Amino acid sequence: MVFATSGTSGRSKKGHAEAEEFIQSALDALSAHVAILDKTGQIVGVNRAWRTFADENSLADRSYGIGTNYLAVCDTSSESLADVGPRVSQGIREVISGQRSQFELEYPCHSPVERRWFVVRVSRFDWYHDVRIIVSHQNVTELKQVQIELQDNTNRLEAIVNNIKNGILTIDVDGCIHSANEAALQIFGYQHDTMLGKCVGTLIVEPFEGEPLRKALRGENGYEFTGVDVNGEQFPIMMTLRPLRLDNGRMYTCIIEDITDRKRVEEERLERERVTVALEKERELRELKNRFLSIMSHELRTPLASIRLSHDMLKKYQHVSTQEERDQALDNINTQVELLSDMVSDVMTLSRSESEGLELEPDDVDLITYCRDVVEEFQFNYHKTHRIEFECDERIIRAFLDRKLLRRALTNLLSNAIKYSIQGGKIVFSLKVDGNEALIAVTDSGIGIPEEDQPRLFEPFHRASNAEAFNVPGTGLGLPITKQIVELHGGRIDFTSVANKGTTFYIWLPLQR
Template identity: 35%
Template sequence: MKSDLSESLFQTLQDAEARCHLLQSVVVHANDSIVITHAEPLDAPGPQIVFVNEAFCRMTGYRPEEVIGKTPRILQGPNTDRAALDRLKTSLQQWQPTLIELLNYRKDGTEFWIEMSLVPVANAEGWYTHWIAIQRETSDRKRLEAELLKTLQKERELSELRSHFVSMTSHEFRTPLTAILTAAEMLEYYGRNWTEDDRLEQLRLIQITVHRMTQMLDDILLLGRADAGDLRPRPGWFDPAAFCQLLVAEFQAERGSRHRWQVVSRLTHQTVYLDQNLLRQVLTNLLSNAVKYSAAGSQITLELSDRPGWVRFCLQDEGIGLEPQDFPRLFDLFYRGHNVGTIPGSGLGLAIAKRCLDLCGGKIRFEQMPTKGTQVLIEFPSNQAL
């Protein structure tokens, strides 16, 4: 059977007319797009199309009469790689077969990727008369490649975060643990000779250090809950002005009255419908930064206002401000500004604030003050009531 088929095909190929009919049938019915153009001109506007098969029409959305006489450049668009087109032109000028990937555009303007094999065709005298391009759509493959690259990039970022996390937590915990150990040893060996005030000072140091470590652990756990989708808003009605006054009073009590504080309310409604815990997380981290990065005696102002459907909190300080190169990475985990110097910190606060705001559909914006300091504007969507 195989021998009979081979003999029949051989006889067909010996007949020029039959061979031509066979090749025409292959081209017309091929699943891959086939385009035939004149060999020249290679410069603009380019060689004209003389034939396209049905697969080309299915791929691009064009009918044959819409492309015959035009050039393949009608398939190119703003995102077509110019470097790839330059390589293609070089191959054409050298009359060399080439294999290339291009981003093309369908008739409806949508993008699609193709892998194109292009070969020149010569006549009996050896003159090149046409180009034949066989094109296969590779959009799905390119999409999978992009998704794979994105996954690999995410894995690299996670690996870097894990390494950074181990390094950061080792350093951030080692320092307070050393302070606790030192204070405890001082109390053990010298406490009996100290005054009551000296002993209380060492105990306060231990308490403050433990509180700092506990806060860092709470921050890490909160980020874990947010990333796992276990943290959800639980809004309720409350007075935001009273809430902020109490929060600032807590800061003054815990951290001393080293700064001048002001809470200003320009609210038109007394109560709002928000999640108090998420609001506390956001404001606590922002207030902590304001205290940490501004000098003793400087002013810290928290102003409240509202507009239909939104409540705004504007925090201003007179601290070290922000460097322009830091703005794109302010909410990255463990990232700290270029100008923080030796001021201690974990680089978690703004990442936590941003996640809490995202959970509530809130917004945050930083502005550098004209003279010194930073202004932070945060907005929460809120139903309001008198």
Template identity: 30%
Template structure:
């Protein structure tokens, strides 16, 4: 069996240029009119065709038409192409030669050609050639007054028509150039808009949050990759339902159609950080936070709402683990603290020296405060929120004095001079337990991070409408680069890490939170190696009526 290779047949398409088609159109129109005229003469006035000049003129016109159809005009310049209308003018002159130029109006075709495509000089040359043919005809034939008037009227009409066409063509060309410039500018603007749209899409696709615009008909517009992936949509047709299903809770009930975030966004509802559960096609659960924002739109554009969904599964699981850890740790700490408080009570029942009794009472008070903190954490279930106690009027000096007294032994052990400078009475409305926690945290840090032979000075005094408590030390200080982060959870300054002093990095953030809950502020002024000054400002209590 033999195999014969057959070469593919290529279809060649010949395309003509605009210039070639224009030449064909002018010449074929003239040829059609000449043929119609010749047939009319043959029927109405057959003797006219016996004139040699008329026959030569008709044949020449037809021959020029055939030549126009075969010449490759794209390879010929404008000057070469002008030969054809000039030859047409001569052929038309031969058709009407000796007949008072009754067919002279056929010159409109070549003259209109020059007026439409050539400059003024070419048009003047064409009109001059027409005038020369007219003069030659008048001189070689006996022309009466009526025929002469006809010739003059013909020249005037042809000149007027040529000038009118020339001006119209110039205006058309100018308008075409204007349209081209405007089209080029519009195209450039459109390309810039497209480039900007591509950049915006790249930015949106780089985001981890899912983003979509929802119109009032519920259509999802402008989806980014994160939204498509999260909801399991088909990138080729995002109008089809996704493979992920929304639930009100993990293994709960699927959301009704009207409760789905996209449907609510289509109604124009505005909501923020509403959580729901998403079950994807791979059998995984996701916690999703959904929010909507109103979008500005032009009068001609449809109303749309921006829908933003974030996968917060990792954050929720981390928070749950943190709460579990906090609850477990605090629960385990409660047992040894109970033993400490119990045995301290037993020791206080014995006959002890006054100095020993004072120290045991400080231990008992500190242990009881720790028990209360643990109890509040357990009651809050490991959450950041703590159980708020009623506030009462207290003198800030007494709280600060109690804190200073409890840290005197630690300061003495580290050869740090701890000094309290109480001023005038400084009443505040506060949760005494919480404010004591703040003072303990800050004084403890000051003593802990101050080297031997250093000083810690605590001052309490009213200033205007504020109670001002300052804790100034000559310790290791905080570097400038660490100052913006000192209130961040678990953050420890570089100077603290280098000193090798243990710590959790939580005390400053907790203290500021408590102070702000009391309507106050906590300010820090520090430099590495030059000590730290902490300033607490709290509103003074209003005077009580008798």
């Protein structure tokens, strides 16, 4: 009767025995290794788990320690438990004396074949007016291994997070910072303890609300904010928020990237691009200038030479030439002067359009009559060299147009059709309604435009490569001016061309409604 006390009657002993048997059965059902001590620290009882542990670990004492003073055993623990035994004995003494109600300690107890951890728990209870101490050793190896693995995983995760170059914060729904990695601390210059508890809104200039916050919460590849470090210095950051659903509430992972270097690199790239564009424009201007001087010097030389020839003939042969010869010379001078005037007018028009823009003075125009008049003028002037036809099946087409500018555009197209067509060639000027627009088409059967020249056809001073081969005069200004005039009217221009077969230019102009 290890739980019994002295001085009890027979009936009491029987009751105590039944109680002891009941308690022993209860203790045997426990998985913990349990020993019952009296107030001196002597072991007065153990459970089945205690005995099984002793058998499995080859302990020689077949009494399983019953009758042994457990305090003495703890005080003289083996070297592997030298720092545990005294602490356990001290805790037991404090429970016996009533200094504390219970004592608990986790300790390692490794065997040669496995690593083990136990938790010892000590508490007291009264047994028929006497003190008893219950000491239980619970094997917590599995729990400890899980804890160790969890801690290892936590350490690895912390190491990874702290080695990420981007700042990582966890914040609650109010924006309060709960954790920060090393990069976040370095980005903003805070110490760990001063960063925690701050509102993330204090780290940026912009209000942490509205559309920027909504975009950041949606994780739209980051949203740019202006960050503020601990010294008040501002710098650009990219922030992305991701929701975290935890058992204790909703949190957010705030990923922050200091984009100062990226911004600097981007600004340097943009500056290089600006310089490149400026240099390219300068090169284009030089080429344009050289092309202009080359074309104008060539195109001016011919009419000036013709004027000089006619002038010299009139001066030298004035008394011997007939009136008809003198009239022909004067007509030639007049024609060449008009040609020069047209060249100068083209240059002035292009210059004005690029500097201040052409001024549109629209008027209500009967487009059929207007176009027929332009074509008839060319028919009159070129009826000996080309067949020029006007086609229109419409009864009336009206539009708001600048008569002077549109005549310039149509004249350029007809002049080009004549210049680039062989003598006797056919030119067709057609006019019709195309939806809400008037469509004008000028078709020739001339030398066409080489495919490689077509993309640059509307550039100032650009001429097709076959123009010089066929000795076709021109400044390369007619089509750019025509395009500007058409677009000024809200229209558009296009063309189709096949080398050695001909070209058709199309102009669409908005109709009057």
